[in-house]
Amino acid sequence: MSAHNSQAVERYRNDFLREVEERVEEGQWVKMCMQCGVCAGSCPFGPHWQHSPQKLFMMIRAGKRQEVLSSDSMWMCTSCYNCVVRCPRQLPITHIMHGLASYAHRLGLAPKSQPTREFATMFWNNLAKKGRVNELKLTLALYFKDGLVSGIKTALGMQSIGLGMVKAKRLNPMEILGGHGLKDLKGFHAIIAKAREIEDKKKGLVS
Amino acid sequence: MAKKEYAFYPGCSSQLKASASNYLTSVNSMCKTLDVKLTEIPDWNCCGASIGYAEGGELPRIAINARNFALAETHLPGQDIVATCAACWLGARESKDRLDENSVLMKETNEALAAAGLHYKAEVKVRHMVEVLIEDFGYDELKKPVKKPLEGVKFAGYVGCQTNRPFGIAGESFENPKYLDKMVETLGGEPVESYDQKVTCCGGALAFSEPDKSQKQIRDIVESAYDHGAEMIVTPCPLCQANVEVYQSEINKKQGTKFNMPVLYYSQLMSVAYGGSMKDAGLDGQLIRATRLEEIAKK
Structure with missing residues (x-):
């Protein structure tokens, strides 16, 4: 169990709803859910969620902390916002799903090799490095995440697409050498570090 | 002096040799005709996209968007920020709305920005290029420069x-927005109004992490276009464009379909209709060539 997780368990005891309200992005909305299920029926990846947003909201209120935070479900969110615009109570469901996933990730409770967790982490680290996304490095990082052999296999399978993109001038092999980046990278990094520091302090995630 | 000026936020995918570089090419061509001056926000950064949430958290994501706002306010005062990418627009607009509504978040964000000597004053407006076209020009104005109507193309x-x-575009419904159809009509093309997958999700960033689930979505989007007699798909979003165009060959390979449906940006249609060449419209950036548009461009 991570130190952040033990600390959270200690602090909130059995009040998981309060934990979500205080620490999860837009978590204060969870108690507003009236269990109509429109979100579940509106999700493009609906069939792949073990627990729909509606169920997750009820589980939070029932104090099912471990089941919610280790769930694979919220990682199925494609950020399409269909649930948000259809929710009769106008809950920002997309953000609550992001918030739950991100919190579970932070506590080390999210499923380990969940592919969207891995990709989302790679994406942020990629953009945070130079201030802009390096599409080539992001793609390669994704292909080679499970090691060299499977990476080469995936890359070969996608070869015709990759070459097509290069030919259409929509992928630059030279990006491997650096690619686009910010002039004031130092300032950009300082902003992220400061923002993280403030957020961690506020959410009690300081070790 | 140009008729209209905006602080431009092109986003990562529109950069030189990035996945939507042909979007930018066609936007530049379209804006030249409409006498719009786009000035890039100096040293703009990535918006974090939606998928940045897991590692990015809340405040760092909002703070990097606020960095762009602060740069725009300082260097391009009085100009609206205009994004061409759907994710950039959403990430920026969402950050701005939250900052404007929440004074605590505003204070924390400015504390973070101060680490780079910046300050967000909450003066700036964030808009999508489609909003600019519809609200600042309007369909009648957009029709005037049409030299080569896209006649007979569905x-x-x-x-x-x-x-x-x-957020969407003001006055449009979430379930059945009509602005793309109206734009196609404005340019002399034929909108397939019965197309029933116009607001279906392509999988977004999960096209990378959950390819099979996303390709099912993409299959529906392309198949319905064929079923309703469309010759091409047109979209305002760079990720939609890439996902729906690029994965057709994968779906063909895995599922035995014979998809070969060109997927274009609205700005490419406008560039061609306004008399732009194939190159001006970025048609040379298509993986699936839009032959009929190329023919019109060559006329």
Whole structure:
């Protein structure tokens, strides 16, 4: 169990709803859910969620902390916002799903090799490095995440697409050498570090 | 002096040799005709996209968007920020709305920005290029420069998610937005109004992490375009464009379909209709060539 997780368990005891309200992005909305299920029926990846947003909201209120935070479900969110615009109570469901996933990730409770967790982490680290996304490095990082052999296999399978993109001038092999980046990278990094520091302090995630 | 000026936020995918570089090419061509001056926000950064949430958290994501706002306010005062990418627009607009509504978040964000000597004053407006076209010009104005109407070409208007929800374009519905159809009509093309997948999700960033689930979505989007007699798909979103165009060959390989449906940006249609060459319209950036548009461009 991570130190952040033990600390959270200690602090909130059995009040998981309060934990979500205080620490999860837009978590204060969870108690507003009236269990109509429109979100579940509106999700493009609906069939792949073990627990729909509606169920997750009820589980939070029932104090099912471990089941919610280790769930694979919220990682199925494609950020399409269909649930948000259809929710009769106008809950920002997309953000609550992001918030739950991100919190579970932070506590080390999210499923380990969940592919969207891995990709989302790679994406942020990629953009945070130079201030802009390096599409080539992001793609390669994704292909080679499970090691060299499977990476080469995936890359070969996608070869015709990759070459097509290069030919259409929509992928630059030279990006491997650096690619686009910010002039004031130092300032950009300082902003992220400061923002993280403030957020961690506020959410009690300081070790 | 140009008729209209904006602080331009092109986003990562529109950069030189990035996945939507042909979007930018066609936007530049379109703006030249409309006498719009786009000035890039100096040293703009990535918006974090939606998928940045897991590692990025809340405040760092909002703070990097606020960095762009602060740069725009300082260097391009009085100009609206205009994004061409759906995710950039959404990430920026969402950050701005939250900052404007929440004074605590505003204070914390400015504390973070101060680490780079910046300050956000909350003066700036964040808009999508489609809003600029519809609100600042309007369909009648957009029709005037048409030199080569896209006669006889049938387009399925694929709006997708993030240009449509949760903000969308004023006056349009979330379930059946009509602006792309109206734009196609304005340019002399034939909108396929019965196209029933116009707001279906393509999988977004999960096209990378959950390819099979996303390709099922993409299959529906392309198949319905064929079923309703479309010759091409047109979209305002760079990720929709890439996902729906690029993965057709994968779906063909895995599922035995014979998809070969060109997927274009609204700005490419406008560039061609305004007399732009194939190159001006970025048609040379298509993986699936839009032959009929190329023919019109060559006329």
